[in-house]
Amino acid sequence: MDRTTAAGPAVPRSAAPDGTDGSDGLRGRTVVLIGGGSGIGLRVAHRVVAQGGRVVLGGRTAARLRTAAAGLGGAATWRTVDTGDSASLAAFFDGIERVDHLLTTAASYRVGPMRELSEEDAASPFASKFWGQYHAVRLAAPKLARDGSVVLMSGAASVRPVGPAPAYVACNAAIEGLGRGLAVELAPVRVNVVAPGTVDGHQWAGRPAADREAAFAQYRRDALLRRPATEEEIAQAVVFLFTNTFTTGSTLYTDGGYTLR
Numbered sequence: 001m002d003r004t005t006a007a008g009p010a011v012p013r014s015a016a017p018d019g020t021d022g023s024d025g026l027r028g029r030t031v032v033l034i035g036g037g038s039g040i041g042l043r044v045a046h047r048v049v050a051q052g053g054r055v056v057l058g059g060r061t062a063a064r065l066r067t068a069a070a071g072l073g074g075a076a077t078w079r080t081v082d083t084g085d086s087a088s089l090a091a092f093f094d095g096i097e098r099v100d101h102l103l104t105t106a107a108s109y110r111v112g113p114m115r116e117l118s119e120e121d122a123a124s125p126f127a128s129k130f131w132g133q134y135h136a137v138r139l140a141a142p143k144l145a146r147d148g149s150v151v152l153m154s155g156a157a158s159v160r161p162v163g164p165a166p167a168y169v170a171c172n173a174a175i176e177g178l179g180r181g182l183a184v185e186l187a188p189v190r191v192n193v194v195a196p197g198t199v200d201g202h203q204w205a206g207r208p209a210a211d212r213e214a215a216f217a218q219y220r221r222d223a224l225l226r227r228p229a230t231e232e233e234i235a236q237a238v239v240f241l242f243t244n245t246f247t248t249g250s251t252l253y254t255d256g257g258y259t260l261r
């Protein structure tokens with residue numbers, strides 16, 4: 001039976017006598033990772049390929065994507081795309097036949113106090129992180145498998161601001177609302193949100209050392225688990241949300257207990 005056209009609810013493909021759902025997870029599935037040339041997205045890519053899936057990596061820099069795909073072997077392809085450019089996003093999805101799962105970590109924005117940021121910088125989290133993901137889902141929707149899923153990326157700042165950065169805080173909270181709204185609209189396709197705390201990985205490695213050390217020190221003070229996350233820990237949460245067949249409309253805070261204190 002063709003999963004994309006079957007009528008009725010999407011159900012796990014088989015039931016196993018050992019109490020598991022019997023599905024074969026990501027085997028043979030196509031997972032689109034916009035931002036997958038580095039960081040969390042690239043760690044997700046490695047997990048998908050290790051579980052027998054295929055990945056399509058997207059990003060703005062061909063050299064980064066080529067290197068990332070080469071490290072993943074024959075199960076990876078890549079296409080350049082800028083999530084801030086709707087024509088570029090449309091061309092990206094035109095070249096993809098089928099989407100089983102989608103994650104968009106691609107985002108470029110400025111974070112800071114309302115009283116200091118320019119109008120353009122204040123708008124940048126919504127312009128890039130919110131609308132970038134919204135339009136990626138919109139363009140992927142016609143190609144999404146009925147038993148597939150979308151994972152949106154927010155951040156634990158949605159619930160507990162790290163410092164004065166109100167537009168960034170509001171953007172992450174809006175993405176969590178978007179996840180609930182899309183879960184309703186796209187069902188039985190599942191839509192969930194991952195909300196990481198501070199991650200010791202590629203994004204922070206590209207920022208000034210003093211800022212990074214201050215952020216990590218604050219996180220060691222404030223999170224219950226007394227450290228930032230690894231990219232692997234966030235990637236594991238994403239793969240859980242791709243593969244758990246009864247979770248939709250949820251936000252998973254992979255934040256080491258940061259939002260509880």
Ligand SMILES: NC(=O)c1ccc[n+]([C@@H]2O[C@H](COP(=O)([O-])OP(=O)(O)OC[C@H]3O[C@@H](n4cnc5c(N)ncnc54)[C@H](OP(=O)(O)O)[C@@H]3O)[C@@H](O)[C@H]2O)c1
Binds near residue numbers: 035038128198201
């Ligand atoms: N790292 C953290 O501490 C943390 C915590 C909470 C939430 N997050 C969220 O996680 C996401 C970042 O993921 P990450 O930590 O894995 O960072 P990352 O390694 O910097 O990954 C971002 C990727 O997106 C691509 N990208 C950026 N802007 C793009 C655009 N407009 N169009 C297409 N691709 C674009 C980048 O490649 P190119 O520059 O080559 O395009 C890069 O490969 C953001 O949404 C961030 O808010 C991160």
